[in-house]
Amino acid sequence: MGEEKKEEVVSEALKAEERLRSKWFILTPEGEMKPVEEFDFTGYEKLRKFAEYEMRKSRVVEREPPHTALMRSLELADYEPASDPGNLRYYPKGRLIKSLLEEYVTQRVVEYGGMEVETPIMYDMNHPTLAKYLHRFPARQYIVESDKDRYFLRFAACFGQFLMAHDATISYRNLPLRIYELTRYSFRREQRGELVGLRRLRAFTMPDVHALCRDLEEVKGEFRRRFLLSMSVLEGIGLSREDVELGVRVTEDFFKEHREFVTSLVQLFGRPALVEMWSERFFYFVLKWELNFVDALDKASALSTDQIDVENAERYGIKYMDEDGREKYPIILHCSPSGAIERDIYALLEKAYMEMEAGRPPMLPIWLSPTQVRLIPVSSAYVDFAEEVAGRLEGRPVRVDIDDREETVPRKIRDAEKEWIPYIIVLGEREIGRDRFPVRDRRRGEIREMSLEELAEEIEEASKGRPFKPLPLPKRLQRRPKFVG
Numbered sequence: 018m019g020e021e022k023k024e025e026v027v028s029e030a031l032k033a034e035e036r037l038r039s040k041w042f043i044l045t046p047e048g049e050m051k052p053v054e055e056f057d058f059t060g061y062e063k064l065r066k067f068a069e070y071e072m073r074k075s076r077v078v079e080r081e082p083p084h085t086a087l088m089r090s091l092e093l094a095d096y097e098p099a100s101d102p103g104n105l106r107y108y109p110k111g112r113l114i115k116s117l118l119e120e121y122v123t124q125r126v127v128e129y130g131g132m133e134v135e136t137p138i139m140y141d142m143n144h145p146t147l148a149k150y151l152h153r154f155p156a157r158q159y160i161v162e163s164d165k166d167r168y169f170l171r172f173a174a175c176f177g178q179f180l181m182a183h184d185a186t187i188s189y190r191n192l193p194l195r196i197y198e199l200t201r202y203s204f205r206r207e208q209r210g211e212l213v214g215l216r217r218l219r220a221f222t223m224p225d226v227h228a229l230c231r232d233l234e235e236v237k238g239e240f241r242r243r244f245l246l247s248m249s250v251l252e253g254i255g256l257s258r259e260d261v262e263l264g265v266r267v268t269e270d271f272f273k274e275h276r277e278f279v280t281s282l283v284q285l286f287g288r289p290a291l292v293e294m295w296s297e298r299f300f301y302f303v304l305k306w307e308l309n310f311v312d313a314l315d316k317a318s319a320l321s322t323d324q325i326d327v328e329n330a331e332r333y334g335i336k337y338m339d340e341d342g343r344e345k346y347p348i349i350l351h352c353s354p355s356g357a358i359e360r361d362i363y364a365l366l367e368k369a370y371m372e373m374e375a376g377r378p379p380m381l382p383i384w385l386s387p388t389q390v391r392l393i394p395v396s397s398a399y400v401d402f403a404e405e406v407a408g409r410l411e412g413r414p415v416r417v418d419i420d421d422r423e424e425t426v427p428r429k430i431r432d433a434e435k436e437w438i439p440y441i442i443v444l445g446e447r448e449i450g451r452d453r454f455p456v457r458d459r460r461r462g463e464i465r466e467m468s469l470e471e472l473a474e475e476i477e478e479a480s481k482g483r484p485f486k487p488l489p490l491p492k493r494l495q496r497r498p499k500f501v502g
């Protein structure tokens with residue numbers, strides 16, 4: 018039959034998560050902590066939604082969130098019926114956005130001190146260390162059978178980096194040791210009813226930076242540094258502090274001993290945070306935080322995260338030589354400064370949708386807009402002129418294209434607006450020989466007289482500190498296929 022269902026490999030941690038009894042609190046930057054039901058959420062509407070979502074623990078999707086229609090209509094990404102659900106395809110514009118985000122996050126992690134590595138995507142099911150780790154991680158795996166051997170597809174970058182650290186000779190002088198990989202992909206067999214769009218996938222791109230630290234004192238400094246890095250990375254992507262809510266998960270013991278330190282993170286965030294407290298340590302970490310995005314359907318998704326892992330150095334036999342000549346186990350931090358790249362795109366799309374609901378034009382951040390400037394010649398007689406104008410922007414980090422289709426100008430403007438293009442310039446007889454052009458500015462909702470120099474500078478300013486890639490499609494619209502019908 019071939020249809021026979023093999024028993025699913027479910028980790029002990031995942032089972033534990035289902036049994037887990039949590040206590041929920043709100044912790045303010047001033048250090049006050051109240052049970053969730055006693056907190057006054059006036060002025061903290063999103064935090065309330067986040068708390069309600071987390072306390073329900075249900076991940077089932079009842080309604081299609083708005084970003085799934087947008088990812089298709091903007092020709093970014095789509096479901097792939099020939100694959101397992103939750104493995105998506107990316108069209109050129111989606112691939113551009115994704116690769117810009119990948120490069121940006123990597124650049125920021127390298128600046129922070131991350132050493133980039135690359136590790137295998139599948140591992141031996143029977144490897145003694147890994148088999149134990151599988152059971153301490155709350156995720157479901159894909160199993161790959163090859164001849165008589167069984168492998169699992171990695172669900173995080175941890176294994177590869179830990180095995181590498183196990184084999185390395187590490188001195189206290191090397192700490193904190195920061196190892197980084199952007200996994201494309203990590204795989205998790207999320208439950209079918211939970212899969213949705215770019216929010217919850219089975220294959221995702223995860224920047225993952227671990228830091229091996231000497232002791233808790235070093236951990237504290239490093240943890241704060243990475244917290245600030247994460248908030249700054251999200252801002253660079255286009256998600257402000259107001260777009261996210263802080264969630265902290267902690268064991269009761271750790272909290273009691275280090276309350277001031279936990280509060281200092283909430284202080285850095287600047288707004289009250291949701292705290293989930295466990296009486297026992299079910300997982301390998303004692304403290305974890307995430308920055309969560311609350312979407313148009315009031316569902317929360319974790320983006321950035323960091324964890325204090327007190328277990329895996331020993332499990333993986335990762336040691337460093339301390340100043341006193343003794344070998345010791347480091348404490349390991351697991352951080353993703355942006356969360357899954359797909360989720361960042363999801364958050365940006367949901368945010369744009371919420372803007373639209375509020376009566377403002379939906380947009381992607383300018384640095385991620387596949388086309389930044391659309392030139393619209395009023396007729397085919399002006400296509401060469403449009404080419405010449407586009408040529409004047411050549412060499413600048415600006416993505417400009419030309420709508421050379423045989424369509425009316427209003428139709429072309431409407432189509433450019435449907436693509437959320439930030440700047441549109443209509444070119445006809447009046448524009449020939451001029452230095453300044455009437456630029457339709459989407460963000461401001463007005464037409465501005467600008468020189469090409471001013472326009473290029475504005476785009477460069479809005480993209481400062483982030484990578485640039487050229488147009489992902491032919492410059493002329495007539496040469497482009499339609500990917501989504």
Ligand SMILES: [Zn+2]
Pocket residue numbers: 173174175225227351352
């Ligand atoms: Zn990890």
